[in-house]
Amino acid sequence: MNFAHILGHDHQKEQLKQAWKSRRLAHAYLFTGADGIGKKLMAVALSKLIFCDQHSGCGTCTACRRLEHNNHPDFYLLEPDGTQIKIDQVRHVQQELSHPPISAPLRVCIIDNAERLNAAASNALLKTLEEPRPNTLIILISAHYEQLLDTIKSRCQQLPFARLKQQTVADIITAHNHSDDNTECNSLQKNSNQANIIAALAAGSLKKALSSNQEFFFEQRYNTLNAINTLNPNSVVPMLELAEKLANDKDRLEDLIWILLSYYRDIFLIINRASPTLLTNIDMLQQVQHQAANETPISIQHKLSAIIECQFQITRNVNPQLAIEVLLIRLTKQLQETVSLTNRKTQIKTF
Ligand SMILES: [Zn+2]
Known part of the structure; x- marks a missing residue:
């Protein structure tokens, strides 16, 4: 894997290549x-x-x-030990970085999932970032920028990466599916429709698109949406039980939010008479149309807002169960109001 194998991110590639070529690399990215x-x-x-x-x-x-086998003496890959990157791990790398490179021009340390640095490890790393050793390069990687200490952020050159385009991800899924040496080919990926659905729900993440999440996208998407759609706003216990179940799967909360966003966005599009070709959940068209008939432009906007607020709260470490409970209450409450509104309209028409 080298620059040529990386899809997209052309600007970042060029910036880094030029910086190295002209010996102007930052000490930390x-x-x-x-x-x-x-x-x-x-x-x-x-x-x-x-x-x-x-x-x-x-x-x-x-x-x-x-380097590819992670056994180059000048290369260090720091990853969480369990759920955190701990101070002992940082100290070990600091010790190694204090020596000149053995065979490479620089000693390089990549810190993946840098938001998992615990407080002690962050503070220890800060010292290295403030007083960088010559011939060293540290690259921090994080999908949760907001969780990093401001002091760490300010001492690194920041390089943001955009999500991959949906079509790019869909094309890769299709190519992966047809690859002869792909022994993990999943039967769910059998056509371009399904590749497009996975690509949309993976939200630009190739890792998600090609992972076992495919099963989650298809099976749990049906189950979760059906469970939410059958909730009764006057029956609190099932709502709390569902919230607990969803919140317990912490690693997939982000996926859950994307599923809900994609589904309610589809309803929004149907209400606004958009072409079905724009829908994500094209395989659930009937269900989307059925629910769209019970929504108004205002009710669906409220639901989308509720989901986006929940997404924001989860990234800010609000109690996930509480955030999901509030979301379900808001989704079902509005549904009740919408149904009441529809009933009133029907009654008016009847009379
Ligand atoms: Zn080489």
Whole structure:
């Protein structure tokens, strides 16, 4: 894997290549952007360019291969140990970075999921960022920029990465599906419609699109949406139970929010007479149309706002169960009002 294999992010590629070529690399970078869009690949590609015996990031020389196998003596990859990156891990890397490079021009340390640095580790790292050693490069990677200390952010050169385009992700899913050496081919990916749905729900994340989340996207999408749509606003216990169940799957809360956004966006589009080709959940067209008949432009806007607020709260570490409970109450409450409104309209027409 080198720069040529990374999809998109052309500006970032060029910026980093030029900075290395002209020996103007910063001592520390912070790559930010959604999970699974290529930030770590970019950091490894840059490292390879720096280490390569051919000065090209060829991928075949000894230095490139050692780096790929994470056994190059001048390369360090720091990842969470459990849920956190701990101070001992940071101290170990600091110790290593204090020595000159063994065979590469620089010692490079990539800190993946940097938002998982605990308080002690963050403070320890801060010292290194404030007083960088010569011939060292630190690359922090984070999909949760807001959770990093401001003092860390301000001491790194920040390089934001955009989400990949939906069509790009869909094309890769299709190509992956047809790859002869793909032994994990999933039967869910059998046509371009499904590839488009996965690409839309993966929200620009190739990692998600090609992961086991495909099953989640399809099966749990049906189950979750059906569970929400059958909630009775006057029956609180099932609502709280569903909120608890959804909130317990912490790693997939972000996916859940994207599923809800895509579904209610589709309803919004149907209400506004948009072409069905613009829908994400095209395989659920009947259900989307059925619900759209019970919504108004205002009610659907309220629902979309409720989902976006919930998404914001979850990124700000609000209690997930509480956030989901409030979301479900708002979704079902508005549904009740909408149904009442529809009934009133029907009664008016009847009379
Ligand atoms: Zn090489």
